[in-house]
Amino acid sequence: MIHKLEHVGIMVKDMDASIRFYTEILNLELVGREKLDNGVELSFLSYPDTDHIQVELVGRGSDDIPAAGKVDHLAFTVSNIEAEVERLRGLGVKLIDEKPKTILGGVQIAFFYGPDGERLEFFQPKQA
Structure with a gap:
């Protein structure tokens, strides 16, 4: 199992x-x-x-890291996505999304890059 x-x-x-x-x-x-x-x-x-x-x-x-099988993205749950995006901006992290996007009727997401160009995501669940 x-x-x-x-x-x-x-x-x-x-x-x-x-x-x-x-x-x-x-x-x-x-x-x-x-x-x-x-x-x-x-x-x-x-x-x-x-x-x-x-x-x-x-x-x-x-430096010869194969692209095959590379993870598309890794998501982290956050409670205040706007504050987290601003924190990343202040730290000089390269943002994919300059501001959060809303999907699925209220879920907010924002993508950014890690040090090797891996796509990372902040995910704020839909507020009840």
């Missing part, structure tokens, strides 16, 4: 820069990091005190 989605893997060029981005900008915590015998480096990040889905950063130690 499948119980839950465990993690989402994202290919990265610079592990240290990616860890800084995900911890300092998105407030995830680094919970594990290991370099494998074949040169692949893995880092796992999650939010404090949760056993929910993790982000796995996968570094191959070169």
Whole structure:
């Protein structure tokens, strides 16, 4: 039986820069990091005190990262999307959406880029 989605893997060029981005900008915590015998480096990040889905950063130690299988985007739930977009703007993060969009009758979304050009999304659920 499948119980839950465990993690989402994202290919990265610079592990240290990616860890800084995900911890300092998105407030995830680094919970594990290991370099494998074949040169692949893995880092796992999650939010404090949760056993929910993790982000796995996968570094191959070169700039030649394959595009095949690259994750389309990773979404983070927020409570005040406008404030979060402004925070990213102030930090110099490259925004895809300059202001949030409304979809599905009240859900708000805004996309931005991570350090390797990965698409990331802030997702604010529909207000009751």
